[in-house]
Amino acid sequence: MPVERLLPSDEAHALIELTRDIADKRMAPIVDAHEKSETYPEGLFAELGAAGLLGLPYPTEWDGGGQSYEVYLQVLEELGARWAAVAVAVSVHGLACHPLFSFGTDEQKQRWLPDMLNGKLIGAYSLSEPQAGSDAAAVACKATAVEGGYSINGTKAWITHGGIADQYNVFARTGEARSSKGVSCFLVARDTEGLSFGKPEEKMGLHAVPTTSATYENAFISADRLLGSEGDGLRIAFSALDSGRLGIAAVATGIAQSALDEAVAYAKEREAFGRKIIDHQGLSFLLADMAAAVDSARATYLDAARRRDAGMDYSRAAATAKLVATDAAMKVTTDAVQVLGGYGYTRDFRVERLMREAKITQIFEGTNQIQRLVIGRSLAK
Structure with a gap:
């Protein structure tokens, strides 16, 4: 039975109805097959983007939905009730958009943000490492300044949409070990030379969306992909x-x-x-x-x-x-x-x-x- 929701506007009610329609007609019929076969639902994320559900809490000037977080989270809840793996991927995509929107320059936002919010580019968040989970200050992946940008070396772990996402928020060390100002944030493209992805993890659940590690071997990242300033990463x-x-x-x-x-x-x-x-x-x-x-x-x-x-x-x-x-x-x-x-x-x-x-x-x-x-x-x- 659908949850009766107290929403701030008629537009918000329409968004919930749209979400339920997509969830019931597009997601619910295929969830069991994809979860059992552990296969990614190709095209579904693009459909959610085209419906405007990926960029709801971001301003309309960047192709977002201009909605409150209160509304956006209730959309996520509706998706989660039908298919948790997809809902988690949507949430992580929104998490990956946040650094670009909040800390990127206008030039960076113009270049990438609209396509991320409308689903043409999928985002992923890459903070954890094999030895750095809850202890984020233990990040060891290193970004060394070189001519025109940075060379990244190291391994990242537990990346939702790993190998499928187009853009990765990568947090790498540019300063002293364990320094709160020693980590910086980069927006890295999937096709970057020197970037490779591991075999998808064999998980207890959320089988339809891959979780992988990523290895950086002298991966060159141009300076215009640094978000914020050096040391702003954490x-x-x-x-x-x-x-x-x-x-x-x-x-x-x-x-x-x-x-x-x-x-x-x-x-x-x-x-x-x-x-x-x-x-x-x-x-x-x-x-x-x-x-x-x-x-x-x-x-x-x-x-x-x-x-x-x-x-x-x-x-x-x-x-x-x-x-x-x-x-x-x-x-x-x-x-x-x-x-x-x-x-x-x-x-x-x-x-x-x-x-x-x-x-x-x-x-x-x-x-x-x-x-x-x-x-x-x-x-x-």
Whole structure:
């Protein structure tokens, strides 16, 4: 059953209806086949771009949708409820657009941003390394200044859309090790000589969108692909991650809502001891807790989005939203499997896939332990 949403305008309502139409008619019929075969849905991302769903929170002057983050996140939730892998890829694409929009020059934005926002160019975010996940200051990939630009050497890991994306935000060291001013941000094209991608990771979930490593061997990057100034890299990365955490919170809420819907539908049909199982108090209380968790997750990410839209500091709110929504997704999907019993543990029912997909939301864009660290530090201030 569609979520009844409180939206700020008729245009926002129309966007939600458009998203549901695409999700139901274009995505839902093919999700199982692509997830089982672990194949990328060619052309789908371009369709989402053509529909205007990729650049919603960016200004219309750059081919964006001019929408609030509050609206954009609810679009992501709708996508996440139908196909988490695609919704995560959309969120990461938005994360990759942020450094260019917020720190790029007008010339850089004119050159690349419109095509990224309308889906002609796919973006990816490349911060993590084999030894640098939660500890972003441990970035070792190095960019050495050479005539006309930089030579990059090193390895990046856990890149959503790796090998498929056209543009990569690459964070590489241009200064002293572990210095907060020692990392810079570059916008790197997929066809850059010296850049190669590893074999896609064999993941627990999100099978339809590849996650790979990337290796840079004397890869030349022209100076006009440096975003911001040298040493701005970590500031750019963390600024983008605040927005990205809200995207993952919205996707996680969509996963949880989908699991709740599946569990309620099953409980209305399944009988035990002469009654529908939803009429048994023990089961109805479990479903009530699941519904409360989904509603709380949605309210938390919307609060953070409204703070962002109002120009307020929202770092703590983003960390809270990511923590609450992804923990809720893990619990709700696990409980949905329990409601379906043995059937829930089989691949004949969606809740098994939803549970696997929920797990990763607690890990990327900063593990939930990192979110607690962010919240704790804000309290200490």
